[in-house]
Amino acid sequence: MPKIKLPRKSTHIDMTAMCDVAFLLLTFFMLATKFKPQEPVMVDTPSSTSTKVIPEGFMQITLDKKGRVFFAVDNLNAKRSIINQINDDKQLGLSATEMQNFINGSGVGVPFTKLKSYLAMTPSQQAEYDKTAPGIPTDTTASFDSNELAYWVQTARYHVDAGKGRIAIKADGAAGYPEINKVISTLGKQKVFRFSFITDMKGVPAGTALYEEQNSGKPKS
Template sequence: MAKVKMSKKATAVDMTAMCDVAFLLLTFFILTATAKQPEIVPVETPASTVQVKLPDTDLAIITIADGGKVFFGVKAADVRIKTLELIGEEYNLSFTDEEKKRFSLMEEFGVPVNQLNGLIKLSSTDRNKEGVQTGIPHDSLDNQLTVWVKAARNANAEVNEKQLNFAIKGDAKEQYPEIKKIIDILQDQKVNKFNLVTGLRGE
């Protein structure tokens, strides 16, 4: 009996659905991504082979750079606002709701308290210009960094009901005595556990 020959047809794959999914995913990632904020000062962290990730929440970072200038930042925006309110109470300063909102968008800053209102009013571009932020005073005569650390700890405990973690980010060229000052400030407030931010070094 003769076999019936089936006619061969060219196979075609409809890619329309795949293109739709690809564009949906691309749109989702673009809309949900957050832009990386520019650093106030470039910091070249010391190299290390240890890989321990910093906590994503309940974290404050103290940056030391540019000849001992100190900058301070808190990760959570709501904790930033509460910290600013506590600083206002401590130094008898008042901040409008708009100023609090603008401050909540600042990941790091470094000015004396009496210049804080002026800094908040600046745009992010002007704020990050060289020479605008001179660092937070942290010497024995005017130790404002201690007040910021205390305010941030109290704010985080009130907002998140958790203990605030600290990380010290120092420039590799910075002298050890400057780093030691910051460690002493933390230890004076019974903060004996903190992270040191480093860059990854190859084996």
């Protein structure tokens, strides 16, 4: 008895549902992604073998090769509280738009006397101004109000994680020691003795104790 051959049919997969899911995920990531603002100045940091990652919500002090100091906070809610307090304490008369520009911006590098005019600029104008901005004063020999970095640190620490926020220093490799020492001295006067330096990653030299430790598979004691 002859075998009955069933006609072959091409397989058809309806991709409509998968396309809907793909576009849904794409829309979600576009809306949920937090874009990091461009930093006010570019610095060429030294290299190190450290692999420690700085947690989110940190405070960053940046020094460029000229020794200019910039301050930034990676916490939107804290930035809102910080600028509100600074506006009240320093009687800057900032508008709602200017305070929002601070919240959306990457950081500042101007004295309080120039903060209002700086925040009134557009992002492109700020980027151009940052090339010649004077930086935040760090005079550790004058009164507290003259060391404006100390005020930024004190105010930010109060609003960032109840004073437990991590502070990171991002200094250009060509920055002078006196300028870096002023920043460290400022932190010391604020009783901040634990902070991190942001560096570029480099490989561990072969033959060193750290190299042997990383390649042995044993946890660090």
